[in-house]
Amino acid sequence: METIRVDLSEREYDVLVGTGTLGRIGSFLEKADRIAVIADERVAGIHGEKLERALAGAGRRKTAWLNVPAGEACKTLEWFGRTQQFLLEAGCTRQSLVIAFGGGACGDLAGFAAACYMRGIDFIQCPTTILAHDSSVGGKTGINLPGGKNMTGAFHQPAAVLYDTDLLKTLPAEEIRSGMAEAVKHQLISPSGNAGEMLSELNYGDMDEQTLLQYIVRGIQVKAEIVSQDEREGSVRKYLNFGHTYGHAVEAAAGYGGLTHGESVMIGMLYALILSERLAGADRSVTDALQHFAERNGYPLKAAADFPFSELFAYMKKDKKASFGELQFVLLPETGRPEIGKAEEEDCREADEELRKRLGVQP
Ligand SMILES: NC(=O)c1ccc[n+]([C@@H]2O[C@H](COP(=O)([O-])OP(=O)(O)OC[C@H]3O[C@@H](n4cnc5c(N)ncnc54)[C@H](O)[C@@H]3O)[C@@H](O)[C@H]2O)c1
Numbered sequence: 001m002e003t004i005r006v007d008l009s010e011r012e013y014d015v016l017v018g019t020g021t022l023g024r025i026g027s028f029l030e031k032a033d034r035i036a037v038i039a040d041e042r043v044a045g046i047h048g049e050k051l052e053r054a055l056a057g058a059g060r061r062k063t064a065w066l067n068v069p070a071g072e073a074c075k076t077l078e079w080f081g082r083t084q085q086f087l088l089e090a091g092c093t094r095q096s097l098v099i100a101f102g103g104g105a106c107g108d109l110a111g112f113a114a115a116c117y118m119r120g121i122d123f124i125q126c127p128t129t130i131l132a133h134d135s136s137v138g139g140k141t142g143i144n145l146p147g148g149k150n151m152t153g154a155f156h157q158p159a160a161v162l163y164d165t166d167l168l169k170t171l172p173a174e175e176i177r178s179g180m181a182e183a184v185k186h187q188l189i190s191p192s193g194n195a196g197e198m199l200s201e202l203n204y205g206d207m208d209e210q211t212l213l214q215y216i217v218r219g220i221q222v223k224a225e226i227v228s229q230d231e232r233e234g235s236v237r238k239y240l241n242f243g244h245t246y247g248h249a250v251e252a253a254a255g256y257g258g259l260t261h262g263e264s265v266m267i268g269m270l271y272a273l274i275l276s277e278r279l280a281g282a283d284r285s286v287t288d289a290l291q292h293f294a295e296r297n298g299y300p301l302k303a304a305a306d307f308p309f310s311e312l313f314a315y316m317k318k319d320k321k322a323s324f325g326e327l328q329f330v331l332l333p334e335t336g337r338p339e340i341g342k343a344e345e346e347d348c349r350e351a352d353e354e355l356r357k358r359l360g361v362q363p
């Protein structure tokens with residue numbers, strides 16, 4: 001088991017990663033007068049007993065439990081409302097503890113539920129997807145509005161993250177691709193990353209547990225380092241948005257759920273690298289390496305071609321990072337050295353054409 005400390009100015013917490021981590025939950029429950037689990041219903045069906053057993057082993061047999069719809073469908077105002085009512089009916093007080101049990105979607109909802117109930121109570125993240133190595137660390141919580149993803153939310157850091165990698169064995173292939181895309185992102189943007197080796201050698205089909213653990217731990221370390229420098233995204237935290245401007249546009253155009261978040265981000269990272277070649281002198285070899293890696297590992301890259309540039313550009317302009325009317329991108333002149341750069345519509349259009357050409361689809 002590995003422990004990664006997230007060190008913030010006002011508080012710090014640990015991320016415990018590895019096999020059997022749920023068994024450690026007891027030491028995080030001592031101060032809680034009540035425990036309320038908010039679980040992704042699919043995850044509860046597959047792995048719920050493991051969490052129940054861990055809680056019972058810690059002498060916490062009586063916990064309140066709310067299952068919420070699997071995946072993104074739980075991040076609604078309606079389900080947010082239900083979590084608040086659930087916590088109230090469970091008799092939760094300021095001393096109670098919420099446990100989030102599921103992927104990034106459930107973690108975002110449960111974290112936001114904890115952030116709001118009685119103006120904020122403690123919560124623990126028990127992530128169950130690879131992607132959640134990213135989402136469970138850093139304290140961003142929230143839900144979607146009918147017109148926009150993650151538009152309502154709060155910064156609320158967890159008291160701890162218990163990441164039991166045994167639970168990852170039941171993930172479907174597209175969720176492995178999704179989560180690993182963020183692991184690739186972390187390697188690409190980190191000065192101490194080893195993206196070259198990952199891109200040339202890693203095949204998800206024969207990735208063993210140890211290798212997966214290593215990439216997850218590395219990803220969490222990068223996220224923890226960045227968040228501890230800039231909790232509220234005033235500066236370096238923006239680098240975590242690498243690949244997300246175009247990626248979010250593709251994800252939105254496909255309709256949420258059409259492509260997974262990480263699959264869209266993979267397309268977005270290719271786009272951001274092409275932009276970096278044009279605007280920041282990046283070497284084409286990195287873009288090529290990422291493209292080969294993504295093709296080898298089954299990313300549906302050509303999905304970008306289903307949508308005209310004009311549609312994707314409209315989404316990009318709405319992106320939260322397009323501040324003061326300027327389109328900003330995280331560019332990568334060299335691996336490990338991200339920077340923020342401005343792009344004009346023409347740059348964006350040309351990069352889009354270039355991406356389609358390289359993917360072998362008609363611009
Ligand atoms: N807060 C942040 O900093 C942050 C960062 C990145 C992403 N996110 C959010 O995370 C969400 C995506 O999270 P995600 O990719 O983890 O997907 P998810 O939570 O939507 O889960 C994807 C699917 O996998 C299933 N699943 C989860 N764990 C499983 C397991 N162990 N075995 C089998 N099936 C399992 C779920 O039921 C769901 O159907 C998005 O809403 C995104 O906005 C948040």
Ligand SMILES: [Zn+2]
Nearest residue numbers: 182244261265
């Ligand atoms: Zn992401």
